[in-house]
Amino acid sequence: MENVGIYVHVPFCRQKCRYCDFPSWAGLGEAEAGRYFDAVCLEIKAFAAEHGRLPAGTVYFGGGTPSYVAAGYIGKVMDCIRECFKLPEAAIEASIEANPGTLTDAKCRAYRSMGLNRVSMGLQTTSDRGLKALGRIHTYADFVASLDLLVGAGFENISADLMFGLPGQTLEDVRQDIDRLTAFAPIKHISCYSLKIEEGTAFDTLYRQGKLPLPDEGLERQMQHAIIDGLAENGFEQYELSNFARNGWESRHNSLYWVMKPYVGFGLGAASYYKEERRTNVMDMEDYCALVTQGKAPVLEAHTLDAQEKKGDFMFLGLRRMCGVDDADYRELFGSSFFEDFEEIGSLVERGLLTREDQVIRLTPKGQDLANQVFVAFV
Known part of the structure; x- marks a missing residue:
């Protein structure tokens, strides 16, 4: 039987970032947290009752800020x-996703003891x-301190x-980011994303008011190329449009999404x-907890x-990977x-957006810049 992710x-965090439109809320009441994680466990058990005890190869706690909550809640879900x-x-x-400023030595060691091995x-x-402009709670010094805590607790697989x-x-800011990050040996993986102004966020309000001084399209493209080139020069291979890794440290969980392998989400x-x-x-938090408590699937x-x-999904998700898609795999499916x-x-x-090598097609550098123009052909 095939492994699932x-x-x-x-959904909890200390402070909502100005760009974030994920389902998350600042602040954490102990009663609310307890109720939520009880519901998550009920949802997991209900899935197992319906589908059996499936084999799983990856586990991923995302947020929100999972490292904001007490480690005991994460341990309860892992159990x-x-x-x-x-x-x-x-x-x-x-x-587990973690934000600098939310980690302690005890929390990092608790994560390792419960079986988490990647942060x-x-x-x-x-x-x-x-960081201040983004509404983040931490400084760069906080990140360095958090990295030391993780290494001290035994984590070898750390992404940023x-x-x-x-x-x-x-x-120059972007080049400084690359120089600083690649100098840390414990950093094995880097994910890079351009800022998107999402509707309903604080940045959306500022943007509509003309108060958000964003780089123009040309400069943003230069930033993207500086990241790709700078990471390659420092031993990070681009294996997906937004993801780079030292040899052998690619994200196994995220890779499931791009090759259409099964994954199940809870919460x-x-x-x-x-x-x-x-x-x-x-x-909605109330809807989720109520549905799960009533034994109903909390499906939107x-x-x-x-x-x-x-x-179509096979093509546009697969083309996100630098290795591209192989017609032999497509024919088999x-x-x-x-x-x-x-x-x-x-x-x-x-x-010039795709290149073909025998039965394999992949994005060209131009295709990476204009990826959405490629993907629309398959959806």
């Missing part, structure tokens, strides 16, 4: 996962000015998130892809992919060739 959403899924203890990748640090930038295209950010707003169905949980929407949708099913491929190659 497990995602658990932790429940072990009870309801078959975990290969020696080979599992078990990750994704929400750094975003090494510039204290930039970087953002670019930030208010007032310069190309508020969590997404799943299982038995060809994409499912998203409700976003569910959709079973038809054959054409599966083919669907019994046809993607060169026949998607006539647009020829045009994309002619326009």
Whole structure:
């Protein structure tokens, strides 16, 4: 039986960042937290009762800020996962997102003792000015201190998130971020994202008021290229549009998403892809807890992919990876060739957005810059 990935959403954080539109809330009441994590465990147990004790190869706690809550809550959910899924203890990748300023030595050691072995640090930038603009609670010094705590607790697999295209950010700021981060040997993986102004966020309000000094498109493109080049020069291979890793340290959990492997999500707003169905949980805390407590699935929407949708997802998700997509894999899954099913491929190659090597197609550097123009051909 094929392994699944497990995602658990932790919707609590100390302070809502100005760009964030994820289902999360600042502040944490002990009663509210207890009720929420009880509901998450009930949801996990209900899934196991319906589908059996499935084997799982990865676990990922995302947020929100999972490191903001008491470690005991995370441990409780890990115990429940072990009870309801078959975990290969020696080979599992078990990750937790953490923000600098929320970690302690005791918390880091508790994570290791409960079996977590990978941490994704929400750094975003090494510039204290930039961090303040984003509404982050930490400084760069806090990040360095948190990194020391994680290493001291025995973590070897540490990732860091970087953002670019930030208010007032310069190309030199981005280069400084790369130089600083790649100098840390414990950092094995870096995820890089451009700032997106999401509706309903504090940044959205400022943007509409003309009070958000963002880099123009040309400068943002330069930043993206500086990141790709700078990371490559320092031993980080780009293996996906937004993700870079030292050799052998790619994220196994996130890789599931790009190759259409099954994953199940638990908690508020969590997404799943299982038995060809994409499912998203409700976003309201009261609705979620009430539904799970009543023994009902806390589903906001569910959709079973038809054959054409599966083919499209295989293509645009697979093309996010630098290795591209192989027609042999496509034929094995669907019994046809993607060169026949998607006539647009020829045009994309002619326009220099895709390159073809025998039966494999992948994005060109130009295609990476204009990836959305490529993906729209498959959806």
